[in-house]
Amino acid sequence: MKFLIRVILLTIIDFVIIWIWVRQVNPDPSISIGILILIPLVVILNLIIALILYFTKKEFVALFIVNSIISGILMSYLFGKGIDRYQNNRLESWTFKLxxxxxxxxxxxxxxxxxxxxxxxxxxxxxxxxxxxxxxxxxxxxxxxxxxxxxxxxxxxxxxxxxxxxxxxxxxx
Structure with missing residues (x-):
């Protein structure tokens, strides 16, 4: 139960940090290719933290390994939402067929x-x-x-x- 609470807490922290960063960057569709760098970056960052904790506080290693997957998913989702936000602030569109x-x-x-x-x-x-x-x-x-x-x-x-x-x-x- 303690592990699950820590995962949830870390997920909330990740969500807040990533969303603040995405709002600050305000990504437009032309930089959507950047997601190919950003997802591995957050995964590797969490794995590096897990490696450091392996030598200092082993009980947190599994937490950051799990968080590496969660943070990658969050980055993908929030970066996509950031692009949508950018687009919605600049344009709206309708279609019809004749x-x-x-x-x-x-x-x-x-x-x-x-x-x-x-x-x-x-x-x-x-x-x-x-x-x-x-x-x-x-x-x-x-x-x-x-x-x-x-x-x-x-x-x-x-x-x-x-x-x-x-x-x-x-x-x-």
Whole structure:
């Protein structure tokens, strides 16, 4: 029972330390490859601590060996959540399908702009429209020099003509 309590306590400490570090680093998707270095780093760090404790306090060796696995899993999970947080602070997206085309609307929050791209097959898309994005109440207004669309309650209005209402699927991260 004492061992389990220590594992839980060490897991909580790991969680707090890793999450504070991830928030500080604020990882964007371009550095996601870093996880290939970070997971082994926390595992090796815990194994080094276990090795040092082997010569000083043997009763904690098993704890840090178990913690090496837990901390690797926590690093992977929290680093992924950090990237999601970065993305959610900067953009939100919706998709919809018309005929054989998939359209994606992306709201760039920091610039208050939007872009619309279309894709006829996975891995291939082209942006064809961009403009200003304004939020008023529960409505989003997407405007260019010649067009204005409205997003309200999960629907896109005025896409092809004034009577259009297209169901949107919000992309969650």
């Amino acid at each position: 005929k054989n085309e998939t359209y994606t609307i992306t709201h760039w929050k920091l610039e208050n702009t939007f872009s619309i791209s279309e894709s006829s097959r996975p891995g291939s898309s082209s942006e064809f429209l961009s403009g200003k994005f304004i939020k008023k109440g529960d409505k989003y207004y997407l405007s260019t020099d010649t067009t204005e669309f409205i997003i309200k309650k999960g629907y896109l209005y005025k896409f092809r003509d004034d009577s259009d209402s297209i169901k949107l699927t919000k992309i969650e991260r």
